[in-house]
Amino acid sequence: MSERIVTAVDTVVSPPVEGPWNVERIRADFPVLHQKVNGKPLVYLDNGASSQVPQVVIDRGSVYIEQEHSNIHRGVHYLSQRATTAYEGAREKVKRFINARESRECIFVRGATEGINLVMHGYGRKFIDAGDEIIISAMEHHANIVPWQMLCEEKGARLRVIPMNDAGELLIDEYEGLLNERTKLVGVTHVSNALGTINPIKEMIAQAHKYGVPVLIDGAQSAPHMPVDVQDLDCDFYVFSGHKMYAPTGSGIIYGKAELLERMNPFQGGGDMIRTVTFEKTTYADLPNKLEAGTPAIASQIGLGAAIDYLNSIGRQEAAAYEAELLRYATERVSAIEGVRIIGTAKHKASVLSFVIDDIHPHDIGTILDQEGIAVRAGHHCAQPVMQRFNVPATARASFAFYNTKEEIDVLAQTIEKVIEIFS
């Protein structure tokens, strides 16, 4: 078993792919892709909701469960030490993945939603008061709207919204007009989950910093699709979910600048986040433990570390370039179909193709595509204000990953034509 123990600590992944993108080789890494749905080969185009998990990540989670399963940070025994090493090793990988200064700036959470709530409770409730203002954008996921609304209601603060144009691009001039001395936080998505827009966050962060305002970036749709450098961006918080980047559900990260995380209140109280507890007073542990109460999703977070190894092994730049080509091809194919309208036509987009068809509800589109084995999301994408902005009840959304193929996009386009035929 000694050899398996070695693989337990460092995930063994294939060497970087050379030459043009070898999608068949990549697909071989993802067991879930090789199945039939309703008698048809699965065409998985719902990566924006949850992406698939490569075998090396599955194996790494299994190794923890089979050989290391135990609690972290509190056992003197062998298994606990191994689990702790693996868990903290995953944190190191995350640190390098987003280029944080220190690993204690990377807090494990169960997903982007929990990360934003952590900032709302730990930072917002402590530092935002009546009359203060929080700026978000018109294209936020509910996860980056609702916590701030809750805070505004509690404190009497005001939520302000950066508008967007008909292409789904934020109006940066308007954003600059919203910033003022009352602004206490800016929360904006890097990539819109409903539209695919890539926002100019580096520029937006710099604008906010002129007023001394910290910026939270929702990276749920960017971390899986493009290299991210939190130091270069100079963002104050950056949050993402593991299950959208080839890791299991229950994994995720909130990055925060150490000085901010240190000034914050704890999010949840409990085990692992304390230094001393008496009935009179509790003192808190240092970062990152202060913000990680209770036993985390250890297997999932170790899986996130393995997913990062996997992404590095296939080449993040190369994967991003291939995905850009997929999106270009899909946009060309789908927008050429008469009666189809693309929602979200920003100049800079990633991974997401949202569309509607005249007089056909997206839910009907989704059902018919599913019968042909194609998985897309149909609905409001947890972004109801975006739907209202574009005056549609919902959209159908195909979202791509580096394991999708142009042939799959052909199947998508042909099936959309079939949908139109059924309803004609």
Place this chain on the structure above:
Amino acid sequence: MSELSELYQQVILDHNKKPRNFRKIESPTHTAEGHNPLCGDQLTIYLDLVNDEVKDVSFEGSGCAISKASASMMTQAVKGKSKQQVEDLFKGFHLMVTDDSETPEELGNLRIFEGVREFPVRVKCATLPWHTLHAAINKEELVSTE
């Protein structure tokens, strides 16, 4: 595509395209609003109930083909029926789309929705109008099938 053609039959597609009783009743005795937040379906049911009999019924709103056709055919099916008959139809319809047992004859042309049971995520679309009608009759103003 066999199950699919069972779901999207011509009659359903026709009611989707040309929904019947798709209008507002100006002073209804009963009304209720229904939402299916999962897919964004929303509709309002207007009802004129006189001496426990459905004198007039109509609907407005937006939704998928299944919910729209279901609402359209429901309004046709319940017009002139007693309150009790409407409640019986509601129960029968609900059972038909959620249960594998044989569909009772009394449902008449509503039996066309039997195929919905093969599409569990679409059951709420088909039943939303019925839940909303049920709520209107029982004076509840807002329902949600989420």
